[in-house]
Amino acid sequence: MSNNGATILRIENLHAGIPGRKILKGLNLEVRAGEMHAIMGPNGSGKSTLASVLAGRPGYEITAGSVTYLGQDLLAMAPEERARQGVFLAFQYPVEIPGVNNVYLLKAAYNARRKHRGEPEVDAFEFLELVRGKMKLMGMNESFLSRGVNEGFSGGEKKRNEVLQMTVLEPTLALLDETDSGLDIDALKVVSQGVNSLRDPSRAIVMVTHYQRLLDHVQPDQVHVLADGRILRTGDRTLALELERRGYDWVQAAPGAA
Amino acid sequence: MKSDPRQHALNTLAEQLGQLSPGLPGGSAWSARRHQALQRLLAEGLPDKRNENWRYLDWAELDRRSLTAPAGLHGGLAHPPGTPGLEILPLGEALEREGERLAALLPLPGSESDTGFDLLAEASTGTGWWVRVAAGVEVGEPLQILHQRKPDAPSHLRVIIELGAGARLHLIERFAGGDGEVLSVQATSLFLADGSALQHTRLFECSGESALVDQLEASVERDARYRQALFMLGGRVLRSSQRLRLRGRGAEAELDGLFVVDGQRQADLYTVIDHEGPQTRSRERVHGVASGRGRAAFNGRILVGPAAAGSDSSQTSRNLLLSPTAEINARPQLEILTDEVKCSHGATTGSLDPDQLFYLLSRGIDPETARGILTYAFCEDVVGVVTDPAVRRRIEELVAGQLPDRDLIQELL
Structure with a gap:
């Protein structure tokens, strides 16, 4: 476990929800460069809300607290600004966008980041070679290149595509929202491989998941248990195993454990 | 009524046509038709806002324009040279050569109250194109016609396409030009004999200030297939009225349409798909986009007649409004007069x-x-x-x- 990296994400006392309903109720989290965190919790605990709030999805209200990303106020940034500064969300339910080509979107996203950093646009041919290499890693076939964004993809293909985008865009903060759900065991291995390939001393990865099985394939430095909008317990991988054995009720029944 | 600008425009048109008529092609059969149409037009007038099928059109914009007689248009024609079995003539020449036959072939404008623009096109018949593909002939390359309206004159255009039994053609028509002072009218008549197939790409890229009323009627006979791809992408006011008649058993029609209006522009698409024969099939899909103060309407009627048992029709209309001042009216209408048919339709209008x-x-x-x-x-x-x-x-x-x-x-x- 590396505790030496610079702080990439710091969440303090975050309260957030949708109109009429409080979902996150005082969440604290610190993630440093080089670390991988897993946030686990039962349905309705606020996992996806956390991922959505960090990526800037509209419709959420922040009522208290702060989120700092590389020393800046993340919540003050527009979603596209967060993306350009290196925040990437792998969606739980990636949308289909017929008529917009996969590679076109990926290239536009890649160039948006480069432009932000003052770098020239990537050469189309070089970019295609880069994508092809990553596709191989993700076990995706050529037909992907000519298809619309997630158009007609199976659930597993959509998740692979999310991780493919992530490996191409090389974010500073990678957020994965239930990327493991709906995957068969082979797809789970491939997706985990993609996530593992992203581990880097300069990068932080935060995975939100309901199931422990993803953690058979990736090795988070910290595991957090989220319940009722707060992190109730933090530990290492063995916490996930204990959760698997004893269920979430065990954590919720032991207040103040964090 | 004496100060009615429309009546004034029609009277002016009648005078002009009267002067022109000796020089118009087609012999006595066509001069009689033109005369008859003009008399009806003067008596019945053009449709207006009170007519259900025309209510969304910007009549103030149309009424401001003159209806001068046909002044011709620049034509552009691209087709594989010397394809045996493919005949193309300027309409005037075709009317001179076989005016009697064409007069018998083309139905007179109907008696319904909304045919004023049919009558106007009929009364002005003279300019346009005639195309015939002989029975059994498959034209390999697409035939392309560019209808380029002159900037300073309207043109009332007629196009007649005849496909013999088993013939195949891909026709691409582009409509361009026009200006802000006049209203142009055009009418297209399509005859698809048994087992023929017409693929028809129609691109309206009229200049920004033009106003055009387009009318099309297709007669699709037994096992014939008509496919139209329609793009309404230009013009200040663009109206297309279409009637696709599936007359013979197993006749088929497909219409894929797109209209995009921005600024002050307006597009209005009115289609009637008439399932007359048994086991006829139709599929219609129309997408619309309006931004700025753009306005558009899609009115799609599907009629399934008493003899159309076993027919199958589907219609979808999807519309995108990109600004709070844009407007799209989508109105699917289904009229079914027989059992054992399959019909589906749906319309959505929303934002991104x-x-x-x-x-x-x-x-x-x-x-x-x-x-x-x-x-x-x-x-x-x-x-x-x-x-x-x-x-x-x-x-x-x-x-x-x-x-x-x-x-x-x-x-x-």
Whole structure:
């Protein structure tokens, strides 16, 4: 476990929800460069809300607290600004966008980041070679290149595509929202491989998941248990195993454990 | 009534036509038809806002324009030279050569109250094109006609296409030009004999101030197949009224349509698909985009007649409103007079999908470009049916040209 990296994400006392309903109720989290965190919790605990709030999805209200990303106020940034500064969300339910080509979107996203950093646009041919290499890693076939964004993809293909985008865009903060759900065991291995390939001393990865099985394939430095909008317990991988054995009720029944 | 500007416009037109008529082609059969149509037009007048099928049109804009007699238009024609079995003539020559036969072939404008523009086209018959493909002939290359209206004169245009039994043709028509002072009218008549197939790409790229009323009627006989890809992408006011008659057993029609209006522009598409024969099939899909103060209407009637048992029809209309001042009226209408038919229809009107939008933003795309990309994709869904690469490219440029951040969107092409 590396505790030496610079702080990439710091969440303090975050309260957030949708109109009429409080979902996150005082969440604290610190993630440093080089670390991988897993946030686990039962349905309705606020996992996806956390991922959505960090990526800037509209419709959420922040009522208290702060989120700092590389020393800046993340919540003050527009979603596209967060993306350009290196925040990437792998969606739980990636949308289909017929008529917009996969590679076109990926290239536009890649160039948006480069432009932000003052770098020239990537050469189309070089970019295609880069994508092809990553596709191989993700076990995706050529037909992907000519298809619309997630158009007609199976659930597993959509998740692979999310991780493919992530490996191409090389974010500073990678957020994965239930990327493991709906995957068969082979797809789970491939997706985990993609996530593992992203581990880097300069990068932080935060995975939100309901199931422990993803953690058979990736090795988070910290595991957090989220319940009722707060992190109730933090530990290492063995916490996930204990959760698997004893269920979430065990954590919720032991207040103040964090 | 004495100060009615429309009546005044019609009277002026009648005078002009009277002077022109000795020189118009087609012999006595056609001069009689023109005369008859003009008398009816003067008596019945043009339709107006009170007519259900014309209510969404910007009549103030149309009434401001004159209805001068046909002044011709520049034609452009591209077709494989010397294809045996393919005949193409300027309409005047065709009327001189076989005016009697064509007069017998073309039905007179109907007696319904909304046929005023039919009558206007009929009364002005003279300019246009006639195309015939002989029975059994398959024309390999697309036939392309460019109808370029002169900037200073209206043109009332007629197009007649005849396909013999088993004939096949891909016809591409582009309608361009026009100006802000006049109202142009055109009428197209299509005859598809048994087992023939017509693929018809129609691109309206009229200049920004033009006003055009387009009318089309197709007679589709037994096992014949008519496919139209319709792009209403230009003009200040553009109205298309179409009637596709599926007359013979197993006749088929497909219509893929797209209209895009911005600024003050207006598009109005009215279609009637008439299932007359048994086991006829139709599929209609219309996408519409309105931004700025653009206004559009789609009125799609499907009639399934008493003899049309076993017929199958589907209609979808999807509309995108990009500004609070834009307006689209979509009105599907289904009239079924027989049992054992399969009909489905659906219409939606809304703004861009917020989940798709957020997905693009979360990938670093700026909001304006993201909206442009999604709008383009919505259009591309229909543009994708165009098989001719050059025409498709042209349509894509026209669509992209109306969207924000066109440079980035051009990359999609």
